[in-house]
Amino acid sequence: MTDEAYNFAYLDEQTKAMIRRAILKGIAVPGYQVPFASREMPMPYGWGTGGVQVTAACLVPEDRLKVIDQGADDTTNAVSIRKFFARTAGVATTERTVEATMIQTRHRIPEVPMKAGQILVFQVPIPEPLRFLEPREAETRKMHELEEYGLMHVKLYEDIARHGQIATSYAYPVKVEGRYVMDPSPIPKFDNPKLSCSPAIQLFGAGREQRIYALPPWTKVESLDFDDHPFKATKAAHDCDLCAAGDSYLDEVIIDDQGGRMFVCSDTDFCAGRRAKGHKGRLWAPEPEAAE
Amino acid sequence: MTVMERVVATDQPLLKVEGLTKRYGARIGCADVSFDLFPGEVLGIVGESGSGKSTLLSCLAGQQRPDLGRVAYEGRDVLAMGETERRRLSRTDWAYVHQNPRDGLRMGVSAGGNVGERLMAVGARHYGQIRGKAADWLGRVEIAVDRIDDRPSAFSGGMQQRLQIARNLVTQPRLVFMDEPTGGLDVSVQARLLDLLRGLVRDLGLSVIIVTHDLAVVRLLAHRLMVMKSGYVVEQGLTDQVLDDPQHAYTQLLVSSVLQV
Numbered sequence: 001m002t003d004e005a006y007n008f009a010y011l012d013e014q015t016k017a018m019i020r021r022a023i024l025k026g027i028a029v030p031g032y033q034v035p036f037a038s039r040e041m042p043m044p045y046g047w048g049t050g051g052v053q054v055t056a057a058c059l060v061p062e063d064r065l066k067v068i069d070q071g072a073d074d075t076t077n078a079v080s081i082r083k084f085f086a087r088t089a090g091v092a093t094t095e096r097t098v099e100a101t102m103i104q105t106r107h108r109i110p111e112v113p114m115k116a117g118q119i120l121v122f123q124v125p126i127p128e129p130l131r132f133l134e135p136r137e138a139e140t141r142k143m144h145e146l147e148e149y150g151l152m153h154v155k156l157y158e159d160i161a162r163h164g165q166i167a168t169s170y171a172y173p174v175k176v177e178g179r180y181v182m183d184p185s186p187i188p189k190f191d192n193p194k195l196s197c198s199p200a201i202q203l204f205g206a207g208r209e210q211r212i213y214a215l216p217p218w219t220k221v222e223s224l225d226f227d228d229h230p231f232k233a234t235k236a237a238h239d240c241d242l243c244a245a246g247d248s249y250l251d252e253v254i255i256d257d258q259g260g261r262m263f264v265c266s267d268t269d270f271c272a273g274r275r276a277k278g279h280k281g282r283l284w285a286p287e288p289e290a291a292e
Numbered sequence: 293m294t295v296m297e298r299v300v301a302t303d304q305p306l307l308k309v310e311g312l313t314k315r316y317g318a319r320i321g322c323a324d325v326s327f328d329l330f331p332g333e334v335l336g337i338v339g340e341s342g343s344g345k346s347t348l349l350s351c352l353a354g355q356q357r358p359d360l361g362r363v364a365y366e367g368r369d370v371l372a373m374g375e376t377e378r379r380r381l382s383r384t385d386w387a388y389v390h391q392n393p394r395d396g397l398r399m400g401v402s403a404g405g406n407v408g409e410r411l412m413a414v415g416a417r418h419y420g421q422i423r424g425k426a427a428d429w430l431g432r433v434e435i436a437v438d439r440i441d442d443r444p445s446a447f448s449g450g451m452q453q454r455l456q457i458a459r460n461l462v463t464q465p466r467l468v469f470m471d472e473p474t475g476g477l478d479v480s481v482q483a484r485l486l487d488l489l490r491g492l493v494r495d496l497g498l499s500v501i502i503v504t505h506d507l508a509v510v511r512l513l514a515h516r517l518m519v520m521k522s523g524y525v526v527e528q529g530l531t532d533q534v535l536d537d538p539q540h541a542y543t544q545l546l547v548s549s550v551l552q553v
Contacts, residue, residue, distance in 0.1 A: 146376050148383075150413025154398070154405050157412065160419055161402055161441050226419040 009056040009089040015039055019057035019212070023203060026214035031176030032144075033127050038210040043084075047077060048106060049207030051123035052084070055104045058119055058203070059085065064092045066100035071108040071249070071266030078106070095269050107170070109191040111248045111270040114200035116217065122185040124206035127213065129173045129183040149181045152224055160229055169234065174221045181224070182213060189223065190233045190249045196221040238263040241283040243274035304367070306331045306467060306499050307352070312361035314344075314351050320523035321347035325361070327518065327528065331466070334493060334500040336514030336531060338507060338546065344523040345503040346471060352501065353388050353469045354378050365467070383413050387460035391472035393452035396459070397444045403430060403455055404440040410463045429458040433488060450481035454488065461492065470502040474509055486512050507550055511535060519543045 007013065015037075022036035041049040059065070065085055069078035073095040081104060082093050094100050097110040104121040114120060130140045133151045143149070152173050159167045172189035176182050184195055185204060195202065195215065202215040215221065225231040236250045241262040248270055250263040262283050265271035275284065305328035314321035322344035329335055337345045351358040354370060363370040365385075370378065382388070390396035397406055407426040408416070416422050427437045433454040435447075444452050453473065460468065473489070474482045490513060493500055502513060510517055510531055518528040519540065527540040538544045 146379055148379070148413065150409055153412040153417070154401055154409050157405050157408055157419065157422065158401060161404055161423070225417075226422075227417050228420050 006088045008061070009059045009085065010042075011039065011053065011056045015053075016057040019053055022212045023054065023057065023214060026203070026212050027201070027216045029180075030215055030219050031180030031182040031213060033211040033213045035210055036212050038207045041207065043080070045208040046125065048081060048104070048123035050205030050209075050212070051104050051106070051121050051207075052081060052205075053207060054121045054203050054205035054212060055081075055085065055102065056089075058121070059089050059091060059102060061089070061091060063102045064094050064100050066094050066097060066103045066269075068103065068105040068108055068110065068267075070106060071110075071251070072268045074268065096273075097267075097269050107186045107188075108249070108266060109187060109194045111245075111265070111267045112273075114194075114198050116199040118200040120198075120200050120202045122187070122202065122204045124183065124185040124204045124209070124211070127183055127204065127206040127209050127211040129171075129181050144180060147179070149175075152181055153226070156224060156226065156229075160226070166225065166229055166231070172231075173224050175224060176215065177220050178222075182221075184221075188235075188249055189231070190235045192221070192223045192231070193233055236263055240265045240271060240274075240281050242281040243271045243279045243284070244281040245271070245274055245279070303330075305329060306333075306366060307501075308362075308364040308367075309352065310362040312348065312351060312358050312363065314347050314356065314358045320344070322351070322520070323523045325518075325525055327525075329467075329499055329501065331499055332497045333516065334498075334502065334514045336510030336517045337501065337503045337520060338505060338510055338517065339520035340505065340546075343520040345505075345520055347523075348520070349469055349471055349501065349503045353386065354382060383410060384463055385466050387463075387465040387468045389453075389456055389460055389468065389470040389473050391475045393444070393449070393456045396456040397452060399443065399445050402441045402443055403435065403447070406444060406455060406459045407462050410459065414463060425462060429462050430455075432492070433458040434484075448481075450477055450485060453477065453485060457489070457492070461496070461498075464496065466499060468498050468500045470500060470504075472504050472506075473502065474504070474506060482509075489513060507535065507547065519546065 019036055022034045026034045039053060041052055043049060067078040067082040069075040072078060085091055086093050097112040102119045106123045128140055130143060130151060133155055134140050156166050170188050171183055171186040172192055174182050174184050174192060174195065184192060197218050197220060199217050201217055204213045223231040236252060238250060239246045240248060240250060242264050245265055248265045248267060251266045253262050253264060255262055307329040310326050312325040313323050325348055339345050350356045352363060404423060404426040407429050408422040411422050411425060427440055430437055430440060435451055435454055444455055447455060474485055477485065486509060504510060514531045517531045517534045519526050521542045527534060527543045534543060535547055538547050
């Protein structure tokens, strides 16, 4: 039931219109960071204030919302944002990727391929990929304007010089349609290939930095690399210990103080779906049936 | 054709400057400066502090916009160029060596990355080749190749300055602007740097505009000399001619002020 004290999806209509204008501009210029008048939200910066505003501006009453935090549906960030919209917008919620029409995500792209008609909203802490190389905002804007992206490769060069390979493993910079270099938010580089040519709309919101950017469906997104050190989407070299999936992104979990560890899918919905179909991993033990 | 033959074969100036004037409000930065710079030529600009040398250099290099005058590079009007084109020029055909290497280097990036940056900026995408070229250039400026992954902050002042030169010359520019490249270095390090610069200028056929207050530097490096005072050029000519037979009172003062050891 919607809380009548709030406008639909918390934000007032003027604010949502302003955010939608920024989103439309972002869609029209893929990868370009559009400034917007980010509002105070009833949650701290770093909890997804940018993503929440984008979600609020795109939600309609018929939507079915899924919220992901590092792949999981049941962690604090995901639960609180899901409850926030269930209360202020009264929309249906789900944990199933295939059922959702709108997915707000913190740092993962679901393992199940996105479909046309879905909107994926990313939470972005620092939207400027050049920030740690060039601290001046005026200068980074100029660099985007003039396509001066040599500096981005200097970062990758330093990685190889120091570690023998490109050690950047998340927030791996990408080039959008051969034009703008973009920070894909801190998703693991394992997810980078999924950004490219996705049938879904992908929106990025940075609340504290007041920027929105977007990838319309079927946008070509390339990860930056060197000819002799090509981009590789990496993951832990294991299978999931619960569902035995060999092709999903894994979290490493320490399970005792004897050095014991397990690897589990970071996408909880994907993992549960596989277990429901009868896949069993190395450490999977079904919960004992409740005694009658 | 060797570099020198190509240099000698042309009678078109590389850089043509006419009536360049820059004012700071009512004060004059530099006024009515005109000269031609030919390929392979080294032009020295000397004068005391505040005489407008640095203003002139930054106007020429496109860092400041002059109020009046014309600057043509290979017949193209630099001041009428769009910013995109001018910045491309300053990444490829031009180079700028700052007095303080900290202004011209990225201190948080390794020596190899510093040298490779200009290559990557013009589209080099092969790590092995970039690194090979960086190592080659470090060798040319007499920095041991095993320092390639060290940051410039771990280098001495003279090494930093040599690294800055390598970083600028790696894309084989044709015109190099230098602002007091030997400033702040002790004399023996200065001598090595000058020796190195002289070799590089000759081997690569570079055109150089070098601003300094050190007459010994221009004596060694410059073919021609311009003497500035209060924003105006008071005397210009061949270096030896100006230094050995100064005509203007200020130049005479300047030359006679040099301490003899």
